Amino acid sequence: MSEQNDTFERQLANWRDLTLAEINATLPSREPRRHLYDLVTAHMSRAGKGIRPALCIATAKAFGGEEANALPSAAALEMLHNAFLVHDDVEDGSELRRNHPTMAAEHGVPLAVNAGDAMNALSIRLLRRNLPLLGAPTAIRVYEEIDALLVESLEGQAMELGWIRDNDMRVSASDYLRMTLKKTCLYSFIHPMRIGALVANGERADLDRFDRLGFFMGAAFQIQDDVLNLIGGRRYGKEIGGDLMEGKRSLILAHLFERVCGREAEALREFLGRSRKRRVPREIGWVYDLLRRHGSIEYAQQASRDLAAAAVEEFETAFAGTQDQEAKQFVRQILNYVVTREF
Amino acid sequence: MSEQNDTFERQLANWRDLTLAEINATLPSREPRRHLYDLVTAHMSRAGKGIRPALCIATAKAFGGEEANALPSAAALEMLHNAFLVHDDVEDGSELRRNHPTMAAEHGVPLAVNAGDAMNALSIRLLRRNLPLLGAPTAIRVYEEIDALLVESLEGQAMELGWIRDNDMRVSASDYLRMTLKKTCLYSFIHPMRIGALVANGERADLDRFDRLGFFMGAAFQIQDDVLNLIGGRRYGKEIGGDLMEGKRSLILAHLFERVCGREAEALREFLGRSRKRRVPREIGWVYDLLRRHGSIEYAQQASRDLAAAAVEEFETAFAGTQDQEAKQFVRQILNYVVTREF
Numbered sequence: 292m293s294e295q296n297d298t299f300e301r302q303l304a305n306w307r308d309l310t311l312a313e314i315n316a317t318l319p320s321r322e323p324r325r326h327l328y329d330l331v332t333a334h335m336s337r338a339g340k341g342i343r344p345a346l347c348i349a350t351a352k353a354f355g356g357e358e359a360n361a362l363p364s365a366a367a368l369e370m371l372h373n374a375f376l377v378h379d380d381v382e383d384g385s386e387l388r389r390n391h392p393t394m395a396a397e398h399g400v401p402l403a404v405n406a407g408d409a410m411n412a413l414s415i416r417l418l419r420r421n422l423p424l425l426g427a428p429t430a431i432r433v434y435e436e437i438d439a440l441l442v443e444s445l446e447g448q449a450m451e452l453g454w455i456r457d458n459d460m461r462v463s464a465s466d467y468l469r470m471t472l473k474k475t476c477l478y479s480f481i482h483p484m485r486i487g488a489l490v491a492n493g494e495r496a497d498l499d500r501f502d503r504l505g506f507f508m509g510a511a512f513q514i515q516d517d518v519l520n521l522i523g524g525r526r527y528g529k530e531i532g533g534d535l536m537e538g539k540r541s542l543i544l545a546h547l548f549e550r551v552c553g554r555e556a557e558a559l560r561e562f563l564g565r566s567r568k569r570r571v572p573r574e575i576g577w578v579y580d581l582l583r584r585h586g587s588i589e590y591a592q593q594a595s596r597d598l599a600a601a602a603v604e605e606f607e608t609a610f611a612g613t614q615d616q617e618a619k620q621f622v623r624q625i626l627n628y629v630v631t632r633e634f
Numbered sequence: 635m636s637e638q639n640d641t642f643e644r645q646l647a648n649w650r651d652l653t654l655a656e657i658n659a660t661l662p663s664r665e666p667r668r669h670l671y672d673l674v675t676a677h678m679s680r681a682g683k684g685i686r687p688a689l690c691i692a693t694a695k696a697f698g699g700e701e702a703n704a705l706p707s708a709a710a711l712e713m714l715h716n717a718f719l720v721h722d723d724v725e726d727g728s729e730l731r732r733n734h735p736t737m738a739a740e741h742g743v744p745l746a747v748n749a750g751d752a753m754n755a756l757s758i759r760l761l762r763r764n765l766p767l768l769g770a771p772t773a774i775r776v777y778e779e780i781d782a783l784l785v786e787s788l789e790g791q792a793m794e795l796g797w798i799r800d801n802d803m804r805v806s807a808s809d810y811l812r813m814t815l816k817k818t819c820l821y822s823f824i825h826p827m828r829i830g831a832l833v834a835n836g837e838r839a840d841l842d843r844f845d846r847l848g849f850f851m852g853a854a855f856q857i858q859d860d861v862l863n864l865i866g867g868r869r870y871g872k873e874i875g876g877d878l879m880e881g882k883r884s885l886i887l888a889h890l891f892e893r894v895c896g897r898e899a900e901a902l903r904e905f906l907g908r909s910r911k912r913r914v915p916r917e918i919g920w921v922y923d924l925l926r927r928h929g930s931i932e933y934a935q936q937a938s939r940d941l942a943a944a945a946v947e948e949f950e951t952a953f954a955g956t957q958d959q960e961a962k963q964f965v966r967q968i969l970n971y972v973v974t975r976e977f
Contacts, residue, residue: 323789323792326793327788402792408754445670452744
């Protein structure tokens with residue numbers, strides 16, 4: 292088991308390195324460095340584990356594609372993910388990301404918004420490399436996948452930001468899951484697999500087979516992420532309780548909203564409605580208490596486990612008939628990794 | 635002359651309407667409306683004169699292309715322009731745009747950053763309509779033009795924001811012109827004409843012929859815009875003196891930087907280095923005085939006139955051998971309009 296894990300970690304690191312090399316080859320090596328490209332390079336040097344590119348490359352290989360043919364798409368997905376993160380941190384007012392000040396905290400909102408835009412543009416530029424590799428028809432199909440995930444993700448983000456802005460306490464578990472499908476599942480899980488299959492099989496690929504698996508994986512992942520944000524964990528690189536400080540609606544809060552009433556509901560609404568700077572640690576303690584009393588965190592942990600189990604079951608359907616068992620096994624390990632991680 | 639102007643205004647309005655109709659047809663008519671698409675629709679309902687799309691369509695027609703074939707590119711350019719404006723206003727902290735609160739002022743920075751991202755994504759989506767219209771090779775070339783202008787514009791914006799952030803007083807006229815080429819000329823003038831020619835003549839189009847004309851037009855336009863920001867004018871929809879409040883480096887300031895010294899230079903540095911909120915009207919008055927004494931505004935007005943004259947001369951070279959004299963005349967009128975406008 293440990294040997295298998297070592298192999299997994301090595302492969303993950305290897306694809307992460309190839310992805311970052313592909314990204315670096317597209318980053319313009321010219322001015323303005325100090326106010327643009329240095330920011331992008333520094334951000335990418337702290338890039339995460341590279342789950343999205345690995346998922347794309349492994350899916351391509353599982354269905355008989357070449358690693359090299361998946362690299363530009365994998366790199367575009369990773370760059371796009373990081374562009375989202377830069378703007379997310381601006382929108383959420385977050386100060387910490389991967390144990391380091393966010394780009395906005397370090398360089399100010401104006402340069403961070405602009406650098407995020409540039410990362411976005413460069414991720415689309417990466418897709419041009421697909422033209423000679425995959426031919427125009429398939430390259431254009433990949434582009435359509437990226438186009439779909441971009442707009443859906445921004446819609447999901449608008450839902451989440453809107454709930455905070457309206458201090459909406461009617462957000463239900465189903466609203467949350469719809470938002471998560473848009474904001475997390477599509478770009479982190481569903482489209483990386485769809486694009487991998489496209490790279491392997493072009494126009495003939497059956498793409499919808501990944502949709503349910505990606506939803507279960509993404510929802511399990513996001514709910515677990517929300518839980519970790521509240522209770523912390525080994526190597527968790529973000530501010531503990533940051534989501535609460537931002538008033539972010541999670542499955543945990545949706546559970547709580549259904550259960551609180553009267554003065555408790557009013558106090559919660561008052562807390563969530565205040566600006567980040569006017570929330571004090573004592574009150575955060577009170578909200579934790581409330582969550583404990585209503586079992587909202589345990590509820591979310593159970594939901595994440597249930598979704599993870601559904602993903603494991605769905606996996607065999609989505610990856611039926613693959614040609615490369617090793618690559619298929621790798622995706623299975625990503626699934627494990629994503630839903631059981633505690634960092 | 636007045637009749638000619640009427641025809642020009644009618645054609646401009648007509649292409650603006652066609653462009654907005656093309657954009658509206660691409661805007662998803664679904665949720666989330668209140669926190670995303672309603673913001674985009676409201677912003678586009680206050681869209682400007684539509685100079686960029688008109689320049690693209692008229693250039694296409696001048697070189698023998700069809701209006702209908704230029705519409706998706708024209709719409710993408712207009713949408714992209716508006717996406718830039720939304721993020722620009724966030725980055726500059728501007729509160730007024732087209733006599734209306736900016737999206738960030740009205741809906742907050744988080745929703746404005748996100749809606750700008752969505753407008754960006756939708757402008758790229760508009761380009762997909764070129765595939766059936768122009769065929770894949772030309773559609774891909776148009777996309778490459780957009781890719782180039784996107785990255786260059788964001789580089790130009792980084793230069794400008796960086797100068798403000800560093801409170802840089804070494805910015806020279808040549809630095810300013812290089813920034814303006816990137817930030818204004820390429821996306822507002824050079825690429826709209828290049829793309830128009832591509833729409834007309836596909837792979838065979840000679841695109842570089844527009845580069846000098848577009849630079850002269852764009853620089854004349856931007857310098858005039860900077861002057862109007864200081865002195866106001868009929869129908870000028872932005873905050874008068876707003877650029878000064880933001881510490882924005884202009885040709886006017888570059889001229890002044892070369893002339894002030896000693897205590898005056900120190901006072902100017904101190905003024906420009908303060909945050910927007912800590913600048914008071916009395917000091918603004920002092921800076922105006924300084925500009926008057928050193929003739930910096932007159933210098934910029936003269937530079938704008940010189941560049942406009944260079945554009946007029948260059949026009950005949952860039953539009954030599956066109957097939958449609960009416961469309962060519964229209965571009966000539968845009969040139970007039972852009973460099974002599976006083977709104």
